[in-house]
Amino acid sequence: MPKGMARPLIQERGSRHFETPMLDPGAPPIGILGTGDFSRSLANRLVTCGYRVVVGSRIPKRSVCLFPADAEVTSQIEAASQADLVFIAVYPEHYSTLVELRPVLAGKVLVDVSNGLEIKRHGPSNAEQLADLFPDSFVVKGFNVISAWTLQTGPLDGSRQVFVCGDSSQAKASVTQLCHKMGFTPVDMGPLSSSVEVENIPTLSLSSWSIPLFCSLSLFVFFYLYNFIRDVLQPYIMTGKSLFYKMPIDTVNVTLPCVALVIAGTGLRTPGCVPHSSSCGWGTKYRRFPACLDRWLIQRKQFGLCSFLCAVLHAIYSLCLPMRKSARYKLLNAAFKQVKEGMEDAWIDEEVWRMELYVSVGIMALGLLSLLAVTSLPSVANSINWREFSFIQSTLGYCALSAATTHTLLYGWDRAFSPSHYPFHLPPTFVLVLIPSIVVLLGRLVVLLPCVGTRLRRIRRGWEENRHIRFTLPSNGSCNGPEDISDV
Template sequence: MAERPSNLDEAQQQRRMAKKEMIKPLLGNECEIHNYSLQKITVGILGTGDFARSLATRLVCSGYDVIVGSRYPKCNESLFPSAIEVTSQREATNRANIIFVAVHHEHYSTLNKLRDGLMGKILVDVSNNVEVNEREESNAERLASMFPESTVVKAFNLISAWALQSGARDGSKQVMICSNSQEARCMVVEIARNMGFIPLDFGLLSSAKEIENLPLRLFPSWKMPIILTVVLFVLFYVYSFIRKVIHPYVMKGQNVFYKIPISVVNVALPCVSFVMLSLVYLPGVLAALFQLRNGTKYKRFPCWLDQWLQQRKQLGLLSFLCAALHAVYSLCLPMRRSARYQLLNEASALSRLGFTALVVSTLHVLTFGWRKAFDSTQYKFYLPPTFAITLIVPCIVLPTKAFLFLPCVNRKLKRIRRGWETSHQAKFREPGEADSVAHFSMESTSRV
């Protein structure tokens, strides 16, 4: 009986330890969470520009002691709130633990006189370039080579001064961080989190060049949809040009080149819109078939399918743009001809009812083109009518969608998307492995 209290104490102690382990955030084994005290960290900022002023204000509001280093402290002191101390660059580097280098990368050489104060400190490089891949090495790598005694972290270059002032919203919440020092990364991660941003660990400093190129890429998610739209338009335009202009000229000697700027374009635009609208729903159908085959939602999609799923919004907007242009071009034609496309225009304009638009557009094309499909005179140069080509993708999407709507199939698909698995041996694999080479997007899965 005398040993019972000690056993109870030992059991309680084990429960407390287990509880502490459960409280720890699940951030992986590579980065340990350091509970740095805000009062022990003095953040220094070299520079007095717009970004430096916004950053200093945001850091003070987040509970940090901030000291700004300036070449002309008396002139720039009035630009900062009274809670921020503005002093010389040398004094700021000597007193700060973490230093934000908020100067242009062209002026890094002016920091050589501060080498003693920067020794052993963490330097956060926030600079950007003017052009993509402006130099062979990134600005952060250049700064690290200039100050090998310091630890350089690339971060906050995607955050604007406006975002620092008005607060993190939408895409401006993400702070991409990379450094060769794990401890330095964790410290900057903690600072970004305390400021209300979402830190993203990009690993070693070699990723800095990729991070610096991101702000210079114009609409990266629109690249492939725009290329696809242009390619489809060129193909349908050339195809319609051969059928409507070249064929009458060769076979009958008719000069109908006046159709090139309006009539031929107005044939290509609705075809592109129709095919693009079909491509919005085709990846969702393919993803559902993948999930049914795998019996789980936790297996990665192929890379091409994952990217396709993430670009459906862009495909839909470009489809609507082509439909709108088709409507404008139709106004240039006689009313008796533009009335033929009225149903397709109305169907494509139903952006909120995309699948309904696809069904109505398909029915519209079948209604007006059914007789022409069996008319031999429509096969000019043995080429089928344009509408027959546009029906290929919708005729794949709609029957497959109908199959997925079957109660037995739909019930199983819903169970899989709620987490049910056919086999409990699903494994997560890296993108480079054999059976799966893609990154699985949770956002894409939720919208399938």
């Protein structure tokens, strides 16, 4: 049971039982120096978890109304004297104002919750500066990635992880125990020198999203301009026909699936094929990949979500196509032309089958992409084991790419062989996007070949081509045979 807590009291309301934490008046309270938003939210959270809280303020009378009634608001020196664990909830530039508390805080645990205003590549960090000011105290970095809103609403509405680092194992153990009691998950980041990286975490803005978003936006601009030149500008230049009304919906709707398929093939699946081919070519798994490939592999989740977003927008745009005025006018003109020419039936089996298959495969591709996107959520990924996660992200991922490629092939049908679909000698966009996706699928098929697959499995289990290591892969895939000898 955490320090400062007494045995919970079981109460009954109707048919439901719940635990109400009881305060232990004899246990040392948790101290907080500072009266800002984070300090108030932290005090409220600690009181809710059953801890005694004492808040140190330069002007206690002005701050007492901002904190819970169960929290004691007093002077800084009195709060520091009562508590054994003290949160330093003041800005780093105000650390010097606490120097007079150095004798009182000696031997106590100080939790630094501050963040920097910019990314630091080297130290000293705020926590290290605090440790220099209080050499007789045990400084622990923690709770800086938790917002005041998360402290108020609970860990279910925000991040659960609290990164903790410090040079004293006992001090980190005290903060870790406190994290557990507050409902968070502590993550030990090592010594206090790691606080530079911990303080940079809240400062990083979309650090893992910058490249995927840039690539997605660049592809969208490229394909949009390409489709605009082919479908809008070329008819206007050649025949004077104005089709600029297509720009808001038609051109966007043709561009979105191009971006989705290129990202799903090249951005999402290519980094998985490159390591396979490299390992087979090198004959070892111990040769390090380039740094750019490592970053690419790490950001595959972001690429996949960008592809999913484009696919969903494409589906929504496609559903909105019949609601446009231009689509209605085209239907009326087609019906009027049919009546004028005396046509009784405009049914074309080939076009009907093409559209039925095209829409059906597209729905399946979107469903598989939705499954991949949902599985990438941390709450879902943590509830399945690695084999299940690998099956969904790898096997079903290639199934989604195959369905999307088939969807594009059915859309193209025989249009790729019609000269009328090559204005300005520019091929249709579906021809361009099919090339990388088909190459990726063919590369996957090569990996599945017995000769390549067996070699790759042996390399994964430690076999190296340029070393004389006796290695036999059992038929059942286990490693219990007497001849399975490899370096670990």
